[in-house]
Amino acid sequence: MATRRPSDKYVVRKEYNEPIEAPDLTIKSWLRWLWRQLTSMKTALWLLLLLAAAAVPGSIYPQRSADPNGVVLYFRNNPELAKWLDRFQLFDVYSSSWFSAIYLLLFISLIGCVLPRIGVHYKALVSDPPAAPTNLSRLPEYKKVEIARADLSPAIEFFKERKYKVAVVGNEIRAEKGFLRESGNLLFHVSLVGVLIAVGLGGALNYSGQRVLVEGETFVNNEAGYDTLSPGLLFDTKNLTPFSLRLDQFSTTYDIRNPSNYAKPLDFRAKVSYTLQGKTDNALIRVNEPLQIPNAKIYLTGNGFAPDIVVRDVDGNITFSGPVVFLPQDSNMTSLGVIKVPDAPKQFGMMAFFYPTVGKLKTGAFTSVYPALVSPLLSMNVFVGQLGLEDGLNTNVFELNTHAMKQVAGGKSGTKAIQLQPGQIKQLPDGLGSVEFRGVKRFASLDITYNPMELWVLIFAILTLTGLIIMLITPRRRLWVKKTASSVEVAALAKSKDQALGKIVSEVAKAIKKKNK
Amino acid sequence: MNSTVILNPELATFSRILVLGALTIYSVAFLVLTWSLTKKAAEGKKNKSANRLEKIGLFLMGFGVLIHFVGVLTRGIAAQRVPWANMYEFSITGSFIVTFIYLVATFFKDIKYIATFVSGFVVLIIGSANTLFYVQVESLMPALQDYWLVIHVSVAILGTAFFMIAAALAAILILKSGKRKFKLLKAFPAVEKLEKLSYQFNIIGFILWTFTLIAGAIWADKAWHRFWGWDTKEVWTFIIWTIYAAYLHATTTRGWEGKKAAWLTLIGFTAILFNFTVVNLFFKGLHVYSGL
Numbered sequence: 001m002a003t004r005r006p007s008d009k010y011v012v013r014k015e016y017n018e019p020i021e022a023p024d025l026t027i028k029s030w031l032r033w034l035w036r037q038l039t040s041m042k043t044a045l046w047l048l049l050l051l052a053a054a055a056v057p058g059s060i061y062p063q064r065s066a067d068p069n070g071v072v073l074y075f076r077n078n079p080e081l082a083k084w085l086d087r088f089q090l091f092d093v094y095s096s097s098w099f100s101a102i103y104l105l106l107f108i109s110l111i112g113c114v115l116p117r118i119g120v121h122y123k124a125l126v127s128d129p130p131a132a133p134t135n136l137s138r139l140p141e142y143k144k145v146e147i148a149r150a151d152l153s154p155a156i157e158f159f160k161e162r163k164y165k166v167a168v169v170g171n172e173i174r175a176e177k178g179f180l181r182e183s184g185n186l187l188f189h190v191s192l193v194g195v196l197i198a199v200g201l202g203g204a205l206n207y208s209g210q211r212v213l214v215e216g217e218t219f220v221n222n223e224a225g226y227d228t229l230s231p232g233l234l235f236d237t238k239n240l241t242p243f244s245l246r247l248d249q250f251s252t253t254y255d256i257r258n259p260s261n262y263a264k265p266l267d268f269r270a271k272v273s274y275t276l277q278g279k280t281d282n283a284l285i286r287v288n289e290p291l292q293i294p295n296a297k298i299y300l301t302g303n304g305f306a307p308d309i310v311v312r313d314v315d316g317n318i319t320f321s322g323p324v325v326f327l328p329q330d331s332n333m334t335s336l337g338v339i340k341v342p343d344a345p346k347q348f349g350m351m352a353f354f355y356p357t358v359g360k361l362k363t364g365a366f367t368s369v370y371p372a373l374v375s376p377l378l379s380m381n382v383f384v385g386q387l388g389l390e391d392g393l394n395t396n397v398f399e400l401n402t403h404a405m406k407q408v409a410g411g412k413s414g415t416k417a418i419q420l421q422p423g424q425i426k427q428l429p430d431g432l433g434s435v436e437f438r439g440v441k442r443f444a445s446l447d448i449t450y451n452p453m454e455l456w457v458l459i460f461a462i463l464t465l466t467g468l469i470i471m472l473i474t475p476r477r478r479l480w481v482k483k484t485a486s487s488v489e490v491a492a493l494a495k496s497k498d499q500a501l502g503k504i505v506s507e508v509a510k511a512i513k514k515k516n517k
Numbered sequence: 518m519n520s521t522v523i524l525n526p527e528l529a530t531f532s533r534i535l536v537l538g539a540l541t542i543y544s545v546a547f548l549v550l551t552w553s554l555t556k557k558a559a560e561g562k563k564n565k566s567a568n569r570l571e572k573i574g575l576f577l578m579g580f581g582v583l584i585h586f587v588g589v590l591t592r593g594i595a596a597q598r599v600p601w602a603n604m605y606e607f608s609i610t611g612s613f614i615v616t617f618i619y620l621v622a623t624f625f626k627d628i629k630y631i632a633t634f635v636s637g638f639v640v641l642i643i644g645s646a647n648t649l650f651y652v653q654v655e656s657l658m659p660a661l662q663d664y665w666l667v668i669h670v671s672v673a674i675l676g677t678a679f680f681m682i683a684a685a686l687a688a689i690l691i692l693k694s695g696k697r698k699f700k701l702l703k704a705f706p707a708v709e710k711l712e713k714l715s716y717q718f719n720i721i722g723f724i725l726w727t728f729t730l731i732a733g734a735i736w737a738d739k740a741w742h743r744f745w746g747w748d749t750k751e752v753w754t755f756i757i758w759t760i761y762a763a764y765l766h767a768t769t770t771r772g773w774e775g776k777k778a779a780w781l782t783l784i785g786f787t788a789i790l791f792n793f794t795v796v797n798l799f800f801k802g803l804h805v806y807s808g809l
Contacts, residue, residue: 041766041769041770042770042772042773044766045763045766045767045770045773048759048760048762048763048766049759049760049763051759052756052759052760052763055752055755055756055759056752056756058747058752059749059752059753059796059800059802060800062801063747065746065747066746066747066748066802067801070801093747094747199745208742208743255522255656257522257523258522258523258524258526258656260524260526260653260654260655261522261524261654261655261656264655264656264658265658265659266522266656266659267659267662268659286659287659287660287662287740288659288660288662288663288739288740289739290739290742297742299742301742447742449742449743451743454738454744457734457744458731458735458744461731461734462731464727465724465727465728465731468723468724468727469724472720472723472724496768496769497712497713497716497717497768499713
């Protein structure tokens with residue numbers, strides 16, 4: 001067994017050769033013992049497996065970072081269980097104390113292991129290959145040739161031709177090759193630390209925000225311009241790059257040619273114009289094609305319809321006017337929106353469905369049968385009563401809390417829901433006035449993000465891969481040729497599973513035999 | 518860019534027939550190869566008729582892979598894009614790459630004895646793809662319309678192929694170093710050799726997997742406005758990477774080489790299969806491209 005596993009004996013640590021000391025139970029020795037344990041390969045192995053296992057629950061339970069709505073839903077469906085899961089940070093696995101503890105220990109172990117190896121490797125690079133072990137025949141590859149007073153020059157030539165580092169000491173040739181293996185290994189591990197630091201710093205220095213923009217609207221890049229903004233711990237929102245961006249036009253393409261693929265989205269395009277440092281430019285933002293400007297990237301993440309609605313009271317005074325963002329409910333863009341009219345003499349609200357291409361279900365209910373505008377219809381249910389905007393109730397623009405309100409149109413109210421095609425005006429019931437459906441605009445959901453460390457993460461990731469490739473394809477070999485009075489011994493040792501080792505030893509032996517015939 | 522896509526359902530049906538043809542040939546190859554293995558176990562590795570059977574089996578696999586290739590190619594032409602945008606396509610392309618890489622590797626490495634495993638695995642994959650995952654050709658959703666689809670997914674498939682071969686070798690290693698000495702195990706080489714070979718396939722797989730992970734992050738930064746967000750698929754790609762990293766450490770850790778490292782190889786490959794099946798079908802996430 002001992003000869004089967006040369007790699008373990010390859011770099012013999014100095015400590016192993018020191019005489020075993022009597023147990024010394026001081027704090028210092030305990031700490032040293034602990035450190036040695038932590039930086040050992042076996043610990044790294046266990047920590048890696050632990051990290052893999054610890055990552056699993058984050059794919060089973062919804063995570064606040066990736067799926068916040070899923071977490072809310074989980075709490076609603078299993079309130080008791082959710083409370084306990086939350087106590088163990090199972091909705092925030094990747095920022096949890098236990099997950100962090102594992103990867104931090106892993107990285108401490110990595111640094112503790114790699115740092116001393118850099119010194120050792122440097123020494124190996126500048127010094128001669130080490131002396132041959134006393135008993136060469138115990139090495140994994142070994143050949144003995146019976147030649148008296150042999151000439152070893154062909155072996156030296158053989159090594160030099162193949163760019164081995166060679167030292168001749170007395171009757172012994174020492175050769176070594178493949179230092180790049182350890183260089184690659186160190187580059188890999190150091191770059192991993194680089195990735196971790198860059199990711200960590202990036203998390204503190206970045207920001208990301210969302211904004212829904214209707215055609216014709218302009219977004220200004222400051223805190224007030226966002227619907228939601230989540231800056232990193234160290235990002236000052238005063239440092240947002242001053243620019244403005246107008247959504248000129250949003251267009252879509254859906255498939256109508258292929259029956260099997262009918263109504264599938266083919267393309268989304270947001271035509272925008274943006275002003276940066278006094279200069280205005282046009283740009284096209286698509287999925288997979290964000291707009292990049294200094295210190296900000298603007299992504300297209302969603303879209304939908306915004307019916308343009310005007311409400312007038314009985315005297316003809318405008319009490320509400322403008323496009324309203326409707327949220328898509330299905331792939332054919334059946335959309336749901338809420339219109340609140342707090343400025344009317346009698347407060348009321350409307351919950352409306354918008355169908356870009358209206359069709360009827362078997363039940364008689366409307367649905368959209370195609371996601372683009374072919375035969376649009378707006379259908380509104382009207383509710384009268386206090387909206388409660390002042391009390392902080394009903395502040396979500398996409399929700400109408402109808403609890404304390406009375407339905408006067410649609411549903412079971414006895415009056416039909418108000419149905420409008422673009423351009424139509426209809427009277428509202430209950431003396432509420434009239435509503436006009438002026439037309440349909442489109443909206444785009446934009447994500448604006450910036451991470452100054454992104455490039456560094458990429459650089460370190462590429463270095464990691466480079467180190468990995470170098471390390472895994474370079475074999476490291478040590479060979480020794482030893483001359484005695486009557487024979488020549490050739491032996492070799494490799495750091496990894498090296499299939500060519502035996503062949504090299506035979507070749508060296510053959511070269512020596514040939515010369516000494 | 519994709520507003521004028523014209524799909525070809527007839528060609529897709531033809532492609533499906535070709536893939537089923539390949540499936541049939543692989544099934545026959547599997548039977549012949551199993552027969553060859555049992556013969557080797559009974560009458561020694563040098564047995565002439567056993568070796569002839571092995572040759573026939575491998576030849577059948579080669580014939581199957583040709584037809585399989587045309588099947589994959591026509592699927593791509595029918596859909597007017599790379600044939601790996603949903604689970605069915607990923608399965609047929611993946612199984613093609615696995616077989617192709619394996620057959621090419623038999624010329625360089627002594628791994629003919631795992632042909633039974635490879636053909637059996639491929640039969641399972643194509644069979645379930647055809648019955649469970651089949652979908653008609655569809656266009657690409659805007660999020661997938663990017664050249665990274667070509668790079669990221671093809672390298673992931675390639676990595677999976679190498680991991681698969683390493684896992685087959687590791688499985689034999691575990692059986693061979695177990696207490697019960699099945700007669701069939703005589704048909705395989707020594708544990709040390711299996712260990713070295715498995716290691717060589719695993720390291721290539723690991724390099725490709727690392728690349729997949731980085732390429733995925735670059736693409737995610739373009740399509741999803743962040744390079745990493747612990748999406749379920751990202752989580753499992755990370756888990757797989759970590760398991761194989763542990764494997765690499767195991768191969769140089771005393772007490773962990775050999776059998777224990779082989780177990781890690783199997784755990785890693787199981788995680789890959791889990792990532793492709795359970796995560797695709799039942800876990801919520803952004804990689805919802807199964808098409809089902």
